[in-house]
Amino acid sequence: MGRPATFVRFAGCNLRCQGCDTDQKAHWQMSLPDVLAKIRGDRVVITGGEPTMQMREFSELISLLHSHGKEIHIESNGTNPIAEEILKKIRYAVISPKRCSDFHLNFWASKENVHLKFVMGTAPWCWTSSLLEPYLPILDRCRVWIMAYGTDQEMMGARDAWDLAMKLGINYSDRLHIRLLKR
Template structure:
């Protein structure tokens, strides 16, 4: 319980995207990422240290037993102590990751794995895949689905300072219907449309 993590923010909200859209969750955002995507809106430099005990105490003020560990890139840290404490306290645990770190060691502790693949993918299984439409092609999505076996596949419009390429993303969904046996769907970030965190 003394292991310390770099916390960027902890807050209660609704999951805004993907298959768990609308679910009440507590977000635990760890600071720092191994990548630097041009569209990234995460502040990588703001953080404060919190022990596992402090994190568990902090999130217990919310009447919510679901957490999403996000970032930054949470899998760039050894999150075993945090996951074990959350599991011991009865939480449903999801992780949002860019897929560049092997998650196998945590499969037993994670209830839901959401991969937004970027860089060198090191995972072949996920609950869901969410691909940001940063001028991607249907061929790229075919490549992703050949490398990651997921229960759900989503295309997320790119948010370029409030401008989202929703129309282009819908066209991509249509293209995937023709060439893929997997069901690719549009994932809108409803928290941004609703103006909530």
């Protein structure tokens, strides 16, 4: 967060989270060389929607960027496990499980370059302290983050999320894109 990067957003998602901050309708088609030509700098974040919905293109893009020496980060809801040979080309994968989905927690928890991000709140797909705590014994707390739900700049749950992170010994993540981009 806060470091310069080119964002590549794949269109579409297999989940429909209430309050999703991504426009799921806007999209256009690009070839892999077209995408490569648009990349600025050495750091690329591949996100969505859900990028693994287009697993072949997602995997090919990662291999292409890796062959060009790019530092690759991805964001995913974790519903589609990524092949080992692709995962190892990724610097950090941020997996944000939604509680009503099949998120393969044991798979992701076993990968050292995977960080798990849980969005806290009252929406049906969000997490609460009591829902999250049973999973903590199988997770490496250094790679677990919580973030407050919120699509407006007030970020009303941010302080509660921070307090909970301190109590559980895990990490807090802010929503910098919301604080800065909607002004």
